[in-house]
Amino acid sequence: MQSQGGSECLLPEHEDILMKKILQTHAPEEHQVDSASLLDLTERIFLNFAVSSVRKDCRSKEDAKIVNAVKELGITVHHMSCEMLQHISTDRPPKATTCVLLESLERHRWSTKLTIVLAALASSYGNYWLIARFCLTNPLALSLAAMKGQLRNSLKTTTILNYRLKALRYLLEKMVSVAKCVMAFEILPTNYVSQDYEALAMMKNQVHIASYWVIRSSVECASQITSTIASGVESNLQAKVTPQVWELWSLAKKISYIYEVLRNNFDAFSQQIEKKVHLRLVNLFAGVHDNNQDVLYTLFAQKDDFPLRDSCSQEKVGVNVLSNKVVMLFISSLNIYPEKLLLVVQQSEKKIHNRPEEEYEIVWIPAMFSAQEVERRVYDQVVDILPWYSITEPSNLSSSVMKFIKEVWHFQGDSMMVALDHGGNVSSLDAFDMVAIWGSKAYPFTTSKERELWEEQRWTMELLLDSIDPLFSYWMEERRIICLYGTNDLGWARELSKKMKALSEAGVPVELIYVGSNMQEQTSSTLTRIMEEKLSRYLSHVNIRIFWLRLQSMRSSRQRLGYASESDDSITQEIDSLLSSDTRSSGWLLVGEGASGEVLKLWGNQVLESLSNLHAWGQKIRRLGFLGALLKSLGTSATEPCDYSVVTPFSESSINGESSVCKKCKSIMEKHIMYQCGTC
Known part of the structure; x- marks a missing residue:
């Protein structure tokens, strides 16, 4: 795999030494937090104030994820915000503050470090703009503006301040893009490219460089926001602001270049991994297994250790909860007929009681999911009514998995059910009909069981x-x-x-x-x-x-x-x-x-x-x-x-009087009792 060059020029020689020192303090813990929701909230704050009117985002289920992330990271975010303010008040060099922040965040992985620092920056950025936007109409906002020095005359935007805000917003956008790319790289199943040591080492080095510059740029942005607050009472405004604008544009250009290099290498890794995942799936389903964990891990858990949502507890769980069970994969598009969904729900709820050896679980796989806002809303509505396991984040499903489902299992948009036995082997590609007709009576959902049920069936x-x-x-x-x-x-x-x-x-x-x-x-x-x-x-x-x-x-x-x-x-x-x-x-x-x-x-x-x-x-x-x-x-x-x-x-x-119709002449058949000796 060819890696993109140019990363060696992103850090001068003395800063390369600094990076080695920082890496020595990078000791992430095994337990990792779900920082994706916090990063989404941070981006929302940046975007809300990058347009002329505030977008009215309604509360949704994602708020619960954000609350959980803030519970776990909120204190750390506040601490990082204080460190950045201390840099401004003590005139500490940005490089020194960056080192302090990185040392404080040593137990987190790189994407979480970036998320925490950007969230701290968003807090300052959002507070400033909320006061700026409402101080002319809201007495409380006016009082806070006075407390912070944001008096009315200082909020009259000048041309030079507009230039600074434009540069700041562009830089914020690029920093969020880098953080997302780092986060996406960290959840890649890099074990599929472990033999390409040089390329993998280069990619990780680029992640370290990108993280350093995003955090250092965040320190500069925090300083600029504080400077903007104070700019209204300074006499020589243009002389002080012009160099700061150029500094922001310079950082934006650097971050933009870092992002392009990082993105190109990430795309190359993704393509390589997807090819190997597809081959892995083909080989897995061609063999016979005693345990379903390898199969389920390859299908769901390559990018997330807890890829499933438990409908009962509402918690994220790993594929281990499905160990040694028959697993029914209910694959559908998001525009599934509600009646079809309800049919499967009704039939699957008729589980055989007191027979643990016949236990099975259903996992919903929403195919063709693009993570757009409308699709996310539909997904949230459907997943709420399902009494099964479902994919927590459908966009995390490997494209190779979806390709395999479409090409090998012939999914064409209509609902289908694939039955996997206790070992993860496919026992039926058409189990939907069995569930729709008989429900749990069709366990273990094999073709032979389906034929057996029909052989016993009459038109009743x-x-x-x-x-x-x-x-x-x-x-x-x-x-x-x-x-x-x-x-x-x-x-x-x-x-x-x-x-x-x-x-x-x-x-x-x-x-x-x-x-x-x-x-x-x-x-x-x-x-x-x-x-x-x-x-x-x-x-x-x-x-x-x-x-x-x-x-x-x-x-x-x-x-x-x-x-x-x-x-x-x-x-x-x-x-x-x-x-x-x-x-x-x-x-x-x-x-x-x-x-x-x-x-x-x-x-x-x-x-x-x-x-x-x-x-x-x-x-x-x-x-x-x-x-x-x-x-x-x-x-x-x-x-x-x-x-x-x-x-x-x-x-x-x-013996209860029920009648049978002759298949030949369609008359009611007479009943006779026949006795047969059971001895040999």
Whole structure:
């Protein structure tokens, strides 16, 4: 790797000796503070007063981070501010003050040293400008201005003072840029370039030089701010200010050059590291591991020892909290549908109790995150409602990680879930469908488990509703007749409602529930009218969307597993039929008894005609059950004997009266009991 030259001219020979002396006192402690929030606050102070009007920054969650940083560093910041003031009052040379500051900050890493000194400078800078801005309108500000010597006549900005302020603001901007670059370098996983000793040593040397000059420039800025306060009462203003302006511009030019050299080398290091991180990920996921820590560290913790946010404690935690657990990586863009998010939240909350061996955790990875203010606001809103782990600072995710997710895992913007087993090995790239359909029942979220669940599954109300509402689960346990319907034809819905009410009045325990259609906009207006006219029970707007999202996941899952290619795949046929039902002009009705009974589907006028003939087939309900009687009224029994049969294992449903529909002729199947000897 080629490093940028020129760093040797940044310090004269005698100052190079001084730097070696300073490095001897650099002994950072293992515990490091989160100074990024404090640096953001410092930059905000500098920027607020660099424009003609104060930007009204609303309070946000970042304030909590700032409070924590100030708690830990506030006293040190105040101490540095006092040291800089002492330099001004005693006329101590800037170099000597810089050494004092660095010695006082020896236990901090370089980025934290810079943050503390710049925060101390921002405190003085901000105090001065708050008084200057409001002293003409606020009595308290006027009194403070008098206390500091900032009388009204001294605050009338002259041309030469404007030059000084312009130079000062430019210098402050460049110093913050250097501090950010140093901070970014310190969180780079430099172990990936450890073999390039010369380049790494050069980069670290440039960090030391940059830090020295930022701190020394801060001392000069503090002096200039004090000078500005006193300038209004001095007679020979221009003679004193002109050299100070040139000094500021000279420092700004030096800091700007340091920043360019530092930035170029940082970019080169970043590119080298990103290539090696991508290769590392490819190799990791190509192998088999007994522990997931290497995988999770490479994904999340290269730039931060505590990259995750615990939703319960709101604390930053390391990847070690996920050790020996199945980990579900929920990857999505920030503009994810709220219903899709809620579906995963609801399903994942149904964890299997008292089975610690089946413990798993979900980690949210917000992809395509650019750290812009709007995106940060959206991220804060979403992360608040998630009961999972999430990435604390999405912008810290390596670009190679995002590249790997897009190119190898084929993330294209829609939500996806990648399941990692206890060792960090990928057990499924499409676990979202499993979670959406079965929740924790799909543990450990492998393709074999997904197929096993489908092999046991029938087309039932339990599959369709899946406890989407606790009341529905109660009705299914009571073996009530559940009727789900969808339509955008209000006339048809009114007729259906009238006939179902007559059925209920006749003593049939039937519940009619509107579940909308796959056309969300049309469903919304129809649902409103059904609610207003009290035509039936209904799912809420959100639950309607969840109902259809689950159906889409069912189709996706079965297609991926190859069921859709089978000619007798009745479940996929039923799912496809419902998902395309929005093309029909009238409506449809699904009828099922209890949780595990088979479901009958009727269309349009067929529904109304059958219910109109209740007097003809209603007396058969007691003998055949509602579903059987309805099937008989439709004439679905085969004209010729049907020889279809199926043997199912014993279950409670085999004796509680729940019925099954013949896959061949669609009639209600008769039940027989078979006894088989279990001895060899």
